[in-house]
Amino acid sequence: MNPFFQLDSLFNSQKRAFLAQPNESLSIRLSNLNQLKRAILENRKALIKAVDADFGGRSEDETNIAEIQVCIDAIKYVSKHLKKWMRPSSRKVGIVYWPAINKVEYQPLGVVGIMSPWNYPIQLAIVPLIYALASGNRAIIKPSELTPETNKVLQHIVEKAFPLERVALVEGDAEFAAYFSSMAWDHLIFTGSTRVGKKVMEAASKNLTPVTLELGGKSPALVCEDFDIRKAAQRICFGKCVNSGQTCIAPDYALVPKEYVNRFLEELEYAFQDMYPSVVDNQDYTSIISKEHKARLEKMIEDVKLQGANVIQLNPANEDFSKTKKLSLHLVSGIEGEPDLMQEEIFGPVLPIIAYDTLADALHFINARPRPLALYCFSDDKAVQRAVLDKTQSGGVCINDTLFHLIQDDLPFGGVGESGIGQYHGPEGFLSLSKAKPIHIKGRFYTGHFFYPPLNTMLKKMLKKIFF
Structure with missing residues (x-):
């Protein structure tokens, strides 16, 4: 048929x-x-x-x-x-x-x-x-x-x-x-x-x-200076690697205070190694859906390399990925300009790390881009949390974790913009x-006829007092 x-x-x-x-x-x-x-x-x-x-x-x-x-x-x-x-x-x-x-x-x-x-x-x-x-x-x-x-x-x-x-x-x-x-x-x-x-x-x-x-979109993970870097790295690594980053609310990139970037990269490497000591034959690590999608991710990585970015492939077991659809987590720092990696939703295990000087700078970076499906804020400071919530717009927010807001049954899920x-x-x-469906049911004593024209003078005065 x-x-x-x-x-x-x-x-x-x-x-x-x-x-x-x-x-x-x-x-x-x-x-x-x-x-x-x-x-x-x-x-x-x-x-x-x-x-x-x-x-x-x-x-x-x-x-x-x-x-x-x-x-x-x-x-x-x-x-x-x-x-x-x-x-x-x-x-x-x-x-x-x-x-x-x-x-x-x-x-x-x-x-x-x-x-x-x-x-x-x-x-x-x-x-x-x-x-x-x-x-x-x-x-x-x-x-x-x-x-x-x-x-x-x-x-x-x-x-x-x-x-x-x-x-x-x-x-x-x-x-x-x-x-x-x-x-x-x-x-x-x-x-x-x-x-x-x-x-x-x-x-x-x-x-x-x-x-x-x-x-979807590019969902940011904002690491604030008061939060434990190790905990932030572990939670962002998890959120990025579930389903190999092929998640609409995966953290797309991380914003990290400039002085903590190197430590953050180290902690991400430790976190990935703890979760995935190997990748190719690891049944806990999901493949990329197709060769075409993997090739797209690899091209993004090569393009930023050629533009001078620092790319670290996390490969604890020193494996060869050329004959598999799997792709281990890649960390990208020192990005200049606006490459495709920072224009398109990545949808894979590639994590750009953007250094920032002040919280205001980080919020400006987020707000200069289309409103994301998710925003992740890592801070124990209530005032900082409030500032991030008030000064950004996103489909949903998860504070001090990633992904878990989606599976809260009593919360709505949806995007914005x-x-x-x-x-x-x-x-x-x-x-x-x-x-x-709004329904208005009149009672037995009907008052609607008072509004029929012509309105008498007394009713006009009464309505004027009530309405105005």
């Missing part, structure tokens, strides 16, 4: 199913979430094996913790709070409109499109689905073509848990993805690069489709995929 025709057919069948049952009960939504959880757990081993095959070496612990467990925790969290979220909220009525009732009800939108990337192919497909189902919507997932083995398992999971009229998964190339983003979704969630995100938003705008764009639009996770995830 023609894939475009198949997609249209799926979309129309889900739309019809939604219109036939437009506002499902709490019990149905909880049942849907429970079915999804059961299917994920039953296929845990298959998911781990599939992601490993797609990457050509993916840490089992990373897949378990950063993907599968994140999904299970999200289902548990949403299931616990869904009743409260679905409950209509009462709102105040202005005195001149009494007697009446004001309330807001949260209504499902309809059919949600989900476009997920390759770097976390389970989490970034399933977590948006969790919030779509919790909000009472239907959903069609379009995963990345770079993870075909994972897609097969995800296909099996959604087919086992749901009829096609509720959840479906479709695959296709860039042309298919462009068509997917141009459809008249009731909401479209896209996770990926800023470059592609702009195209998705342009396509969606033709139907006035509301979008949630989870993009070029790092994204909208948010999901937490109560905000439910609200993003619901229509907050």
